[in-house]
Amino acid sequence: xxxxxxxxxxxxxxxxxxxxxxxxxxxxxxxxxxxxxxxxxxxxxxxxxxxxxxxxxxxxxxxxxxxxxxxxxxxxxxxxxxxxxxxxxxxxxxxxxxxxxxxxxxxxxxxxxxxxxxxxxxxxxxxxxxxxxxxxxxxxxxxxxxxxxxxxxxxxxxxxxxxxxxxxxxxxxxxxxxxxxxxxxxxxxxxxxxxxxxxxxxxxxxxxxx
Amino acid sequence: xxxxxxxxxxxxxxxxxxxxxxxxxxxxxxxxxxxxxxxxxxxxxxxxxxxxxxxxxxxxxxxxxxxxxxxxxxxxxxxxxxxxxxxxxxxxxxxxxxxxxxxxxxxxxxxxxxxxxxxxxxxxxxxxxxxxxxxxxxxxxxxxxxxxxxxxxxxxxxxxxxxxxxxxxxxxxxxxxxxxxxxxxxxxxxxxxxxxxxxxxxxxxxxxxx
Numbered sequence: 001x002x003x004x005x006x007x008x009x010x011x012x013x014x015x016x017x018x019x020x021x022x023x024x025x026x027x028x029x030x031x032x033x034x035x036x037x038x039x040x041x042x043x044x045x046x047x048x049x050x051x052x053x054x055x056x057x058x059x060x061x062x063x064x065x066x067x068x069x070x071x072x073x074x075x076x077x078x079x080x081x082x083x084x085x086x087x088x089x090x091x092x093x094x095x096x097x098x099x100x101x102x103x104x105x106x107x108x109x110x111x112x113x114x115x116x117x118x119x120x121x122x123x124x125x126x127x128x129x130x131x132x133x134x135x136x137x138x139x140x141x142x143x144x145x146x147x148x149x150x151x152x153x154x155x156x157x158x159x160x161x162x163x164x165x166x167x168x169x170x171x172x173x174x175x176x177x178x179x180x181x182x183x184x185x186x187x188x189x190x191x192x193x194x195x196x197x198x199x200x201x202x203x204x205x206x207x208x209x210x
Numbered sequence: 211x212x213x214x215x216x217x218x219x220x221x222x223x224x225x226x227x228x229x230x231x232x233x234x235x236x237x238x239x240x241x242x243x244x245x246x247x248x249x250x251x252x253x254x255x256x257x258x259x260x261x262x263x264x265x266x267x268x269x270x271x272x273x274x275x276x277x278x279x280x281x282x283x284x285x286x287x288x289x290x291x292x293x294x295x296x297x298x299x300x301x302x303x304x305x306x307x308x309x310x311x312x313x314x315x316x317x318x319x320x321x322x323x324x325x326x327x328x329x330x331x332x333x334x335x336x337x338x339x340x341x342x343x344x345x346x347x348x349x350x351x352x353x354x355x356x357x358x359x360x361x362x363x364x365x366x367x368x369x370x371x372x373x374x375x376x377x378x379x380x381x382x383x384x385x386x387x388x389x390x391x392x393x394x395x396x397x398x399x400x401x402x403x404x405x406x407x408x409x410x411x412x413x414x415x416x417x418x419x420x
Binding site for chain 1: 242243244245247261262275279312315317321339343350352354369412414
């Protein structure tokens with residue numbers, strides 16, 4: 001239940017607050033100072049044969065790589081309606097999202113997406129196709145959202161949700177959505193449903209221009 | 211140039227060698243013993259509100275999450291031919307692969323795929339659609355492979371490659387491919403090219419049955 005999903009707007013706001021404009025959220029949050037293998041202080045340099053600066057332990061030789069994280073989620077559908085969750089956590093407390101969260105080690109993306117639906121909405125889903133994939137480079141995250149069938153309507157808010165409900169296309173709270181990827185995934189889905197063909201989308205989400 | 215791409219067979223072999231059958235490669239390699247924020251020894255427990263055991267620092271409160279890594283790559287095409295690389299590094303030294311490697315922070319998946327083609331094959335590519343996505347849960351990796359156009363034929367082996375060449379469908383060394391994801395991506399591509407329609411694929415790659 002690692003919290004997830006900083007939107008580009010959140011990062012802008014958070015960085016401005018801390019006087020860190022231009023520093024990515026990822027860089028700001030996860031500066032490695034000590035070796036997690038031997039506990040010695042690390043130095044930052046480009047290892048031999050590499051092209052990027054890493055936290056390197058000169059005591060035991062460990063190189064600490066930091067890589068993007070995957071957020072997996074789904075768009076659970078029941079008849080004409082879509083399951084959405086009102087966030088009980090920051091960022092974007094009180095706004096609406098699709099069930100999603102950080103993928104864990106030793107699971108598949110589809111397993112992670114189903115797990116998140118269960119954790120956030122106590123919802124049992126059958127995961128279908130991978131539907132949208134968005135890179136969000138300034139926060140070093142990649143979103144993978146699946147289409148899914150909601151298997152029953154016995155859902156309820158998980159610990160990270162204030163409210164969970166099924167909405168028709170007309171009932172989607174467009175001005176109260178938590179993240180750009182939620183908006184884009186819902187827009188794509190409604191467009192494709194109208195045409196009767198679901199076409200996977202991939203793309204990037206960039207920070208708003210200042 | 212972080213090395214990448216353990217195939218399921220590699221992990222089986224490596225684990226058998228070290229008497230670690232059943233332990234995932236990821237677990238084996240990246241056990242956190244010290245806090246990378248303050249240097250204190252960590253304990254492994256389930257943090258409050260979480261469901262999985264994490265390395266937790268009781269001195270400064272940092273929770274050390276470990277999540278799957280993304281490998282990005284591409285299938286660079288020039289006319290009828292496909293660019294492949296012979297590996298100059300372990301695992302799978304001397305076998306053939308498509309250019310791919312770990313995605314870095316602050317880049318998009320497509321940018322990472324283009325960077326890897328440049329690093330491994332000194333090849334300039336125009337990245338097209340996301341084509342195959344495979345979860346490999348026992349090594350906690352997700353592969354994202356793009357279709358790509360090779361922009362010129364002025365390529366050459368990068369530091370991680372022994373040889374780089376363009377091959378026709380008939381010239382693909384099927385019994386000398388480094389990874390299952392390479393085989394599946396090439397098979398999908400050739401099948402789709404015959405039909406004239408490229409359909410993105412996603413799925414899982416599991417360890418071989420013992």
